[in-house]
Every structure is written in structure tokens, then in C-alpha cells.
Amino acid sequence: MEKVRAYDIIVKPILTEKTYTLMGEGKYTFEVSRDANKLEIREAAELLFNVKVIDVKTMNVKAKPKRLGRHEGYTRQWKKAIIKLADGYVIKELQGNM
Template identity: 40%
Template sequence: MSKEILLYPIVTEKSMSMTEEGRYNFIVVKNSTKLEIKDAVEKMFNVKVAWVNVLRTHGKKRMRKASIGMTPSKKKAVVALMPGFKIDVITNI
């Protein structure tokens, strides 16, 4: 079940700097809750989660040549781990 909730990690310069503080960013399923995300991270990576913050990004209009489209809406989760725990995001997903 944890594979279905966590879609993929966000690997950007900002998110990689947050990993030094023990915070990890993931794109998650839109209807998942904070408790489901916490349980999924703990089971998948064998770590203890301190807290989870969730935010939604809505799709934006984008124009390509003559057609207008939308970027997809996403749900992001910022997961903070207890001190002493780490996740190697690049190799574990």
C-alpha cells in the first residue's frame, strides 16, 4: 500500500538542501491523508516520522502554439524525520 501512496520523490536543488535538515519531499496521491503518508514512509523506509506537511498545487493554463492546455494538479508532502534517521532518496525509490 505504501507504493500506491508515495508516487515519487521531488529531486530539486531546494529539496536536496532540505534533506540535510531531515526533511524529504514527495509527490503523493491526491486523496491521501497525513496519517497515510506517515505510515507509508515509515513502512517503506524503516524510519520514524516526526511530522508531515501537505500542500496542493493546482494546474495552470499553458499555451503551446495554437492550443491551450493545463499542467497537472499535484499533491506534495514534506516529511520530517526524527533525529538520527535518514533516507537515501535517489536509490531507495
């Protein structure tokens, strides 16, 4: 897999209080491309961050209805992946934000 393609698969990290707690367990959360499968996400994470991935869990986040005055619409749909790393591996780029 090329690095350019890997950047298209992993869009951005999700940094919330809950995901910081998961980082202590070796689990990292990312927004990923909606058409990416678990194998592609695993390969992209291993290539970009030089880590060993044990498990990938994915979920589709559905759009929610929103209103602002009389204007109605929906938030966007997106896909989330939780990546579990092997013992001894960390993603230093995300650990620096803690």
C-alpha cells in the first residue's frame, strides 16, 4: 500500500475524553474513509505509524437531524475505527497531545 493511499484511508484521529482513556489500553480511535474495510485500515495504520495492529473494530456513525431556526438538515455520515495495538507499541504523534 502506498503512503498516499494510507492517508486517504485514515482521515483524522478522534480525540475526546473517552478516546484518551482508551489510549491507556492501547486502543486508538480514527475517522476513516467510508469505503475502507478492516484490512485496509490495518495496513494503513501499520504503514503510517510503524506499529503492529492486533484488532480493528469499525462502526458507521449515522447522520442526525439538526435544526437552526427554520432551516433543517442532517449532520454528515462517517465511519469510525478503533485500532488495538500490540503490547509495547504506541502512536507517539497522539500521545504528545495528552
